[in-house]
Amino acid sequence: MHREPRLDRFNDNVLAKYQVYNSIFLTLPYDEIKRTGALLPLFQEICEKGFEENLNPSEIVERFFDKYGENPTEKEKNDLLFRFIQYIERQVVLFDAIEDASFSIVNNMDGRGTLRSVKEEAEAKQKVDELREYLRRFKVRPTLTAHPTQFYPGSVLGIITDLDKAIQKNDLVKIKQLLAQLGKTPFFKKEKPTPYDEAVSLIWYFENVFYQSASKIHNYLQQNIFDGEEIGNQVINLGFWPGGDRDGNPFVTTDITLRVAKRLRRTIFLNYYRDIRKLKRRLTFRGVDEIMGELEKKLYESAISKTGEVKISLEDLMSKLNNIKEILVDKHQSLFVDEINDMINKVNLFGYHFATLDIRQDSSIHEEVLQDILKKHGGENGIFPADFSSMSDKEKQEVLSNVKGEIDPEEFGDEGMAKATLSSIYAMKDIQEKSGEAGANRYIISNCGSEQGVLQPFAFLRMCGWDKPTVDVVPLFETVPDLQKAHQVMENLYTNPVYKEHLERRGNKQTIMLGFSDGTKDGGYLMANWGIYKAKESITEMSRKYGIKVVFFDGRGGPPARGGGKTHQFYASLGPTIENEEIQLTVQGQTISSNFGTRDSCTYNLEQLLSSGVSNEIFSDGENILSDEDRKTMTELAEISYNTYTNFKKHPRFIPYLEKMSTLKYYAKTNIGSRPSKRNKSAELNLSDLRAIPFVGSWSQLKQNVPGFFGVGTAMEELEKKGEFGRVQQLYNDSEFFRTLLENSMMSLTKSFFPLTAYMKNDEEFGEFWELIHEEFERTKKMLLKVTGYKHLMQNQPAGRASIQARERIVLPLLTIQQHALRMVQDLNKNPEKEGERLETYEKMVTRSLYGNINASRNSA
Structure with a gap:
C-alpha cells in the first residue's frame, strides 16, 4: 500500500474521498438550508474565476447574486452568505476527519524518523549501545497551551473522532448520519x-x-x-499551561x-x-x-x-x-x-x-508585586531594608537572593497582583503534596531580560515559607535584545552563591525558555530564528563551562511565523554546539489536533521528535556544524532582514493597516480563548502589547503571512546584487538549519493569496503599503526558487502542498465573504449613526468567517 508515492496516496485517500463525502454533505435535506448546498459550488466557481479576472471580493459576491439570485433583498443575500459560512466550516471539519482517518496510509508509520527506522539505523551503524545510553538521558516534553488558535467545541471534536472511525470503515450510513449531525451542531460560542x-x-x-x-x-x-x-528514564513527559499560565490572562x-x-x-x-x-x-x-x-x-x-x-x-x-x-x-x-x-x-x-x-507570569507584573511587598514588608522589622528602592542593581540582587519569610497573601487586597501571585506559589506547594513534585514544579517568567527578572520570583518562592523550593525558575527570553544578552544574565545567576546552591539541589539543571512568537513579531523571521540559535549556542557554551546542564524549552506555535513548521527537521538540524538532551516545546490550537489529535498522528509525531534528537546526537557525525563562512552569511542575511522588517514596522501605515484593513480587532470577539487579545487595556493599539496570535493570525486571514517571510527576499537579493549569491547557495547546501528555515518560509508563501486583497492597491491611504508587501512577497518567492532550484514552492513536499491547496480551495469562498464584509464595514463606518444595524450585521459576518479560516490552517503545523 505504501509503495506508491505519498502524493498519490494523499490524492486517492484524502482528496478523492473528500469529493465523494462532500457531495453527500451538500445534498443533505436540511429544511432551513434549501438550495445552500447546491449554490455553494457555484459560488466557489465564481470566486475562482473572479480573482483570475482581477475582480474585488464585493464585485465577485455581486456577480454571483446577479447570475443566480432572483432579485434578492440585502437581508436575503446576507442570510445566504451566513449559511455559506456555516457550510464551509463543516466542510473543513469533514476534510480534517478524512485526513485523520487516512493518516497512517499517507504517512509511512515505519518510515524515516520512526522508532523502527532509528533502531535499524543504529544496528546498521553499530551504535546500539550509544543509542541506549542516550535514551537513558534524553526526553521529549510537548507542553499543551491554551493559546486560542482553534475553537472547535467538545461536541464537534467528538463528531470528528466518530467521523474518523466511520471513514476508516467506509461506513456510508454512519457517515451520512454524522454529516447530518454536524450540519445541525452549533459551532459558534456565545460565551467566552x-x-x-x-x-x-x-x-x-x-x-x-x-x-x-x-x-x-x-x-x-x-x-x-x-x-x-527498565529504561530508567521517562523518555516522554507532558507539560500543561491552561489554568497555570497567568501571563496576560486575568481570568486565571x-x-x-x-x-x-x-x-x-x-x-x-x-x-x-x-x-x-x-x-x-x-x-x-x-x-x-x-x-x-x-x-x-x-x-x-x-x-x-x-x-x-x-x-x-x-x-x-x-x-x-x-x-x-x-x-x-x-x-x-x-x-x-x-x-x-x-x-x-x-x-x-x-x-x-x-x-x-507550569505557572507563568510576565516580569513586569513581578515588579509591581515587589513594590506592593515593599510597602508592607520594607523597613526596620520588615523582610526588606527601608532603602531597597534606592540601592544599586547589584545590591538589590544581593537582598533578593537572601530574603526569606512567610508572607500571607491575604494581607494584600484584591487590588494589584500581589495576592494572586503569592497565592499561586502556595498552590504549587499544595499540588506537590497531592500530585507529587512533578505536579507543578516550574515557574516561567515571560519577557525576562535581566538577573532581577529571575531573582524576583525566586525571592517570592522563599517568602512563601519555602526555604529550599522544589521548583525550577525558568526565564523566557523573547525579544532580539534580550536573546543577545541571555548568556550574560545566566552567567551572573550561575555565579550567584544562593542561586548556585539552588541549582545544585535541582541536579545542576537549568531550564530556559526561548520565545518564537514575540521574537518574530519583534525581529522578523530570519532574525528571530537566528537570534534564538545563537542564544542557544552562547548559553550552551557558558552553561557547560559551569557544569550546568541547560534544557531549552521552545515557545513554538503552529505556523512558521510563530516558530512552527517542520518541527522534527528543525531539531535534527541543531548540531553539537547546542545542548539537546531534552526537546521541550509548546503545542497549541490546531497544532494539537493536527499533530497529536489521533493516536496514529500522536505516535508518529512523538516518534519524529524522539528521532530528531537521536539523529542530531548520534547519527549526524558532525554534519550540522556551521563553518565560519556560513555563520557570516547567516548573520548578514539575518541583519539585512531585521533592518528591512524593522523599517517596515516603523512605516506610518503599519498599525493603521492592521486596525482598518485586517481582522485584528475581531479576534477579541470570537470567544475562542479565555485571554484578552492584548496585554493592557488602553484603547490605543500598541504593537508591543499586542499578543502574537492575533498579530500573526490577522496577516494569515489577509492571506499575506507577512511574519513568515518579510525581509527574507530582500536579504538574499542584496547579496545577489553584490554578486555574492554563491554564499547563500553554499549556506543552503551546507546547513540543514537554514534549509529548514527556508522550507518553513515557503509554507508561509504557499498559504498567501494576494489576489484576495489586490483591490487595496487602489486605496488612497493604503495602496502604496499593500504594494510594498506584495513586492516583498514576489521577491522572496523568486529568491527561494532560485536558491532551492525548485520550479514551484514546496516542490519537495508534494503531499503537504496538495493538502494546503485543498484547504485553501475550501476556504476561498469564506475569505471572499470576509473581505466583502470588511469592505462593507469600512464603507458603513463613514456614517455609523445612520447605518448601525447594517454595520453590526457585516461585523458579525467578519467575526463568523474567522473561525473556518483559523481551523482550516491546521497544516501550518
Missing part, C-alpha cells in the same frame, strides 16, 4: 470559555490520545532497544489552578482504573486477583473522591504492581507479564500528576 473550560477540553487529548501513544512508545523502546530491561485564578491540577489527577486515576479493571479479567490467578481487586477499588475511590483525597499512595501502587509482576514470573510462567509491564510503565510516565502544570 473560562481557563478551566480550556483545560478540560485539552485534558481530553491526554486522556484519549497521549496516554496510549506515550506508553506505546515507551513499551516499544523497552522491548526492542533495551531487550525488556489560584482556585482555577488548583481545580485544573485536581482534574488532571482525577483523569489519570480514571485511566489507571479502566486499565486495571480490564486487566483484572485476565489476572484471575491465586495471589494476584486479591491485589487487583484492592487496586481497582482504591483507584476508583480516588477518581471519584469529591475532596480529591488519594486513597492509595503512589509508592504503594507501584510496589503492588511490582509484586504482581514477581508473582506472574515466579508462579504463572510470565503469563500477561507484558500487560503488567505496560501498567508499570504508565505509572512511571504519568505518576499522579499526568502532566506538569
Whole structure:
C-alpha cells in the first residue's frame, strides 16, 4: 500500500474521498438550508474565476447574486452568505476527519524518523549501545497551551473522532448520519470559555490520545532497544499551561489552578482504573486477583473522591504492581507479564500528576508585586531594608537572593497582583503534596531580560515559607535584545552563591525558555530564528563551562511565523554546539489536533521528535556544524532582514493597516480563548502589547503571512546584487538549519493569496503599503526558487502542498465573504449613526468567517 508515492496516496485517500463525502454533505435535506448546498459550488466557481479576472471580493459576491439570485433583498443575500459560512466550516471539519482517518496510509508509520527506522539505523551503524545510553538521558516534553488558535467545541471534536472511525470503515450510513449531525451542531460560542473550560477540553487529548501513544512508545523502546530491561528514564513527559499560565490572562485564578491540577489527577486515576479493571479479567490467578481487586477499588475511590483525597499512595501502587509482576514470573510462567509491564510503565510516565502544570507570569507584573511587598514588608522589622528602592542593581540582587519569610497573601487586597501571585506559589506547594513534585514544579517568567527578572520570583518562592523550593525558575527570553544578552544574565545567576546552591539541589539543571512568537513579531523571521540559535549556542557554551546542564524549552506555535513548521527537521538540524538532551516545546490550537489529535498522528509525531534528537546526537557525525563562512552569511542575511522588517514596522501605515484593513480587532470577539487579545487595556493599539496570535493570525486571514517571510527576499537579493549569491547557495547546501528555515518560509508563501486583497492597491491611504508587501512577497518567492532550484514552492513536499491547496480551495469562498464584509464595514463606518444595524450585521459576518479560516490552517503545523 505504501509503495506508491505519498502524493498519490494523499490524492486517492484524502482528496478523492473528500469529493465523494462532500457531495453527500451538500445534498443533505436540511429544511432551513434549501438550495445552500447546491449554490455553494457555484459560488466557489465564481470566486475562482473572479480573482483570475482581477475582480474585488464585493464585485465577485455581486456577480454571483446577479447570475443566480432572483432579485434578492440585502437581508436575503446576507442570510445566504451566513449559511455559506456555516457550510464551509463543516466542510473543513469533514476534510480534517478524512485526513485523520487516512493518516497512517499517507504517512509511512515505519518510515524515516520512526522508532523502527532509528533502531535499524543504529544496528546498521553499530551504535546500539550509544543509542541506549542516550535514551537513558534524553526526553521529549510537548507542553499543551491554551493559546486560542482553534475553537472547535467538545461536541464537534467528538463528531470528528466518530467521523474518523466511520471513514476508516467506509461506513456510508454512519457517515451520512454524522454529516447530518454536524450540519445541525452549533459551532459558534456565545460565551467566552473560562481557563478551566480550556483545560478540560485539552485534558481530553491526554486522556484519549497521549496516554496510549506515550506508553506505546515507551513499551516499544523497552522491548526492542533495551531487550525488556527498565529504561530508567521517562523518555516522554507532558507539560500543561491552561489554568497555570497567568501571563496576560486575568481570568486565571489560584482556585482555577488548583481545580485544573485536581482534574488532571482525577483523569489519570480514571485511566489507571479502566486499565486495571480490564486487566483484572485476565489476572484471575491465586495471589494476584486479591491485589487487583484492592487496586481497582482504591483507584476508583480516588477518581471519584469529591475532596480529591488519594486513597492509595503512589509508592504503594507501584510496589503492588511490582509484586504482581514477581508473582506472574515466579508462579504463572510470565503469563500477561507484558500487560503488567505496560501498567508499570504508565505509572512511571504519568505518576499522579499526568502532566506538569507550569505557572507563568510576565516580569513586569513581578515588579509591581515587589513594590506592593515593599510597602508592607520594607523597613526596620520588615523582610526588606527601608532603602531597597534606592540601592544599586547589584545590591538589590544581593537582598533578593537572601530574603526569606512567610508572607500571607491575604494581607494584600484584591487590588494589584500581589495576592494572586503569592497565592499561586502556595498552590504549587499544595499540588506537590497531592500530585507529587512533578505536579507543578516550574515557574516561567515571560519577557525576562535581566538577573532581577529571575531573582524576583525566586525571592517570592522563599517568602512563601519555602526555604529550599522544589521548583525550577525558568526565564523566557523573547525579544532580539534580550536573546543577545541571555548568556550574560545566566552567567551572573550561575555565579550567584544562593542561586548556585539552588541549582545544585535541582541536579545542576537549568531550564530556559526561548520565545518564537514575540521574537518574530519583534525581529522578523530570519532574525528571530537566528537570534534564538545563537542564544542557544552562547548559553550552551557558558552553561557547560559551569557544569550546568541547560534544557531549552521552545515557545513554538503552529505556523512558521510563530516558530512552527517542520518541527522534527528543525531539531535534527541543531548540531553539537547546542545542548539537546531534552526537546521541550509548546503545542497549541490546531497544532494539537493536527499533530497529536489521533493516536496514529500522536505516535508518529512523538516518534519524529524522539528521532530528531537521536539523529542530531548520534547519527549526524558532525554534519550540522556551521563553518565560519556560513555563520557570516547567516548573520548578514539575518541583519539585512531585521533592518528591512524593522523599517517596515516603523512605516506610518503599519498599525493603521492592521486596525482598518485586517481582522485584528475581531479576534477579541470570537470567544475562542479565555485571554484578552492584548496585554493592557488602553484603547490605543500598541504593537508591543499586542499578543502574537492575533498579530500573526490577522496577516494569515489577509492571506499575506507577512511574519513568515518579510525581509527574507530582500536579504538574499542584496547579496545577489553584490554578486555574492554563491554564499547563500553554499549556506543552503551546507546547513540543514537554514534549509529548514527556508522550507518553513515557503509554507508561509504557499498559504498567501494576494489576489484576495489586490483591490487595496487602489486605496488612497493604503495602496502604496499593500504594494510594498506584495513586492516583498514576489521577491522572496523568486529568491527561494532560485536558491532551492525548485520550479514551484514546496516542490519537495508534494503531499503537504496538495493538502494546503485543498484547504485553501475550501476556504476561498469564506475569505471572499470576509473581505466583502470588511469592505462593507469600512464603507458603513463613514456614517455609523445612520447605518448601525447594517454595520453590526457585516461585523458579525467578519467575526463568523474567522473561525473556518483559523481551523482550516491546521497544516501550518
